[in-house]
Amino acid sequence: MRAWQLWFLCFVVLNADAQKVTSLEEDLADAAFGNFLDPLKDLFDEDEHHSAIAKFSLRNPSHPDDDLCYIVPGKPETLAACAFNSSSKTFLVIHGWTLSGMFESWMPKLVSALYERERTANVVVVDWLSSAQNHYVVAVQKTKAVGREIARFIDWIEETTNLPLDKLHLIGYSLGAHVAGFAGNHASNKVGRITGLDPAGPDFEGEHAHRRLSPDDAHFVDVLHTYTRGSLGLSIGIQQPIGHVDIYPNGGSFQPGCNMRGALEKIANFGIFAINDAVKCEHERSIHLFIDSLLNEQEPAKAYQCGSNDVFDRGMCLSCRKGRCNTVGYSTSQIRRPHSIQMYTKTRASMPFRVYHYQLKIHFSSKVNMSEMEPSLTASLYGTKGEAENLELKLKERLETNRTHSFLLVTETDIGDLLMLKFKWTETNSWSVSNLLKMVSSWWSGNADGVEVHKIRIKSGETQQKRFSLAKGVVCVWFYICHWSEGGT
Numbered sequence: 091m092r093a094w095q096l097w098f099l100c101f102v103v104l105n106a107d108a109q110k111v112t113s114l115e116e117d118l119a120d121a122a123f124g125n126f127l128d129p130l131k132d133l134f135d136e137d138e139h140h141s142a143i144a145k146f147s148l149r150n151p152s153h154p155d156d157d158l159c160y161i162v163p164g165k166p167e168t169l170a171a172c173a174f175n176s177s178s179k180t181f182l183v184i185h186g187w188t189l190s191g192m193f194e195s196w197m198p199k200l201v202s203a204l205y206e207r208e209r210t211a212n213v214v215v216v217d218w219l220s221s222a223q224n225h226y227v228v229a230v231q232k233t234k235a236v237g238r239e240i241a242r243f244i245d246w247i248e249e250t251t252n253l254p255l256d257k258l259h260l261i262g263y264s265l266g267a268h269v270a271g272f273a274g275n276h277a278s279n280k281v282g283r284i285t286g287l288d289p290a291g292p293d294f295e296g297e298h299a300h301r302r303l304s305p306d307d308a309h310f311v312d313v314l315h316t317y318t319r320g321s322l323g324l325s326i327g328i329q330q331p332i333g334h335v336d337i338y339p340n341g342g343s344f345q346p347g348c349n350m351r352g353a354l355e356k357i358a359n360f361g362i363f364a365i366n367d368a369v370k371c372e373h374e375r376s377i378h379l380f381i382d383s384l385l386n387e388q389e390p391a392k393a394y395q396c397g398s399n400d401v402f403d404r405g406m407c408l409s410c411r412k413g414r415c416n417t418v419g420y421s422t423s424q425i426r427r428p429h430s431i432q433m434y435t436k437t438r439a440s441m442p443f444r445v446y447h448y449q450l451k452i453h454f455s456s457k458v459n460m461s462e463m464e465p466s467l468t469a470s471l472y473g474t475k476g477e478a479e480n481l482e483l484k485l486k487e488r489l490e491t492n493r494t495h496s497f498l499l500v501t502e503t504d505i506g507d508l509l510m511l512k513f514k515w516t517e518t519n520s521w522s523v524s525n526l527l528k529m530v531s532s533w534w535s536g537n538a539d540g541v542e543v544h545k546i547r548i549k550s551g552e553t554q555q556k557r558f559s560l561a562k563g564v565v566c567v568w569f570y571i572c573h574w575s576e577g578g579t
């Protein structure tokens with residue numbers, strides 16, 4: 091909670107700082123050039139009036155970071171000049187809010203990854219930097235106009251080249267996700283797909299569907315939420331589901347490898363501009379997950395439909411029946427239901443992000459009341475391709491005697507088909523004296539059945555394979571480590 095409050099403070103400071111910078115720039119500009127440029131002002135205004143709010147640069151696979159060729163609506167010759175291929179897939183990549191007024195470093199990476207996956211595609215980068223480089227609130231106000239401009243571009247391209255709109259895929263990040271929504275909404279015909287990469291939260295959370303990205307904006311709208319951690323109703327990424335399929339990697343917050351404390355220290359040392367790094371890591375993770383899905387087609391990450399992240403964390407949602415699981419990112423199956431489908435997945439800290447999910451169900455039985463026990467539980471999995479040892483089982487609730495507990499287990503390595511499971515119970519804290527005495531007395535009486543494992547079941551999310559054993563497990567005695575293992579099915 092404290093970290094959240096701290097974060098909220100930082101965000102407020104960030105806004106204040108952005109304001110300061112802009113007004114300082116304005117002040118400088120006024121002071122230095124104001125009088126000098128006055129005679130030219132009308133000319134510039136005139137120019138502004140006619141110049142586009144958004145520019146459309148068809149990037150070249152061999153120069154993914156350069157804007158070498160612009161497609162200008164109304165000028166068909168620019169299509170030929172940029173070598174636009176109207177029988178190919180076309181991507182419109184739409185950036186978000188910016189402090190620097192420049193493209194961020196993810197842009198060429200995403201462009202390259204799109205070309206890597208779809209070699210003959212047209213990857214068009216939408217440049218609305220001049221409007222995006224404003225106070226956040228102002229940039230938000232401009233999103234609709236930019237969306238309309240993009241819609242006009244889409245209409246014109248469709249008219250001019252007969253591009254089938256099901257081959258058009260808009261990819262928008264942060265504020266750009268809502269811009270994509272407005273573009274899809276205003277285009278004369280429905281576009282094929284919009285992918286929202288951590289769509290912006292402030293000013294959009296809880297808004298009517300027409301005022302943000304929504305499932306009406308394209309035939310298929312899929313969304314990755316990576317920074318939905320909020321405080322006082324403010325979250326950088328939007329928390330509510332807004333697409334046909336909404337995926338929340340790691341619950342939509344706390345992305346592994348994004349060290350918030352490290353970022354805060356950096357801010358302490360390097361000042362407020364380091365905040366960018368903190369925001370970037372988790373917010374931008376959505377982009378890198380998408381890039382990963384483009385590049386590592388052979389290692390697709392899976393997400394699972396679930397009522398909440400809490401339930402998912404207990405391993406209860408690893409079913410793939412009736413479309414309940416899906417591929418994360420580019421290859422997401424296009425499932426449309428009246429209500430948004432919320433899905434969850436865990437990831438690694440870096441590319442390839444995929445992990446392997448397992449549900450472990452254990453039935454404990456005991457003659458003593460287990461609710462005060464706080465053991466540390468680990469499991470090791472051994473498979474045809476490898477092993478994953480000492481995976482922690484997180485206890486989300488108190489242990490209950492004669493009940494089945496369910497856990498989510500995650501491995502970074504592919505162990506292949508599961509052959510053996512080892513379960514380890516280590517008593518960590520001191521029990522109450524009465525429990526201790528009970529345990530010791532039952533032990534000494536030769537009736538050493540402290541806690542028994544009745545039944546263990548394990549299910550793989552990725553392969554949907556299930557294994558279980560009905561055999562009674564090994565008796566555990568306090569402070570001893572006990573093993574329980576299963577060979578084969």
Ligand SMILES: *[C@@H]1O[C@H](CO)[C@@H](O)[C@H](O)[C@H]1NC(C)=O
Pocket residue numbers: 175176177178179210
């Ligand atoms: C245009 O795209 C189509 C389909 O993706 C492809 O077969 C064709 O070779 C491309 N043309 C050029 C000139 O790259």
Ligand SMILES: *[C@@H]1O[C@H](CO)[C@@H](O)[C@H](O)[C@H]1NC(C)=O
Pocket residue numbers: 455456457458459491492
């Ligand atoms: C758990 O079930 C066993 C067998 O049914 C029973 O002997 C034992 O008393 C139960 N334990 C508790 C704490 O209810």
Ligand SMILES: *[C@@H]1O[C@H](CO)[C@@H](O)[C@H](O)[C@H]1NC(C)=O
Pocket residue numbers: 459460461462
């Ligand atoms: C176990 O102990 C807890 C408190 O320590 C108590 O609330 C609970 O009712 C007990 N359960 C049983 C089955 O006796």
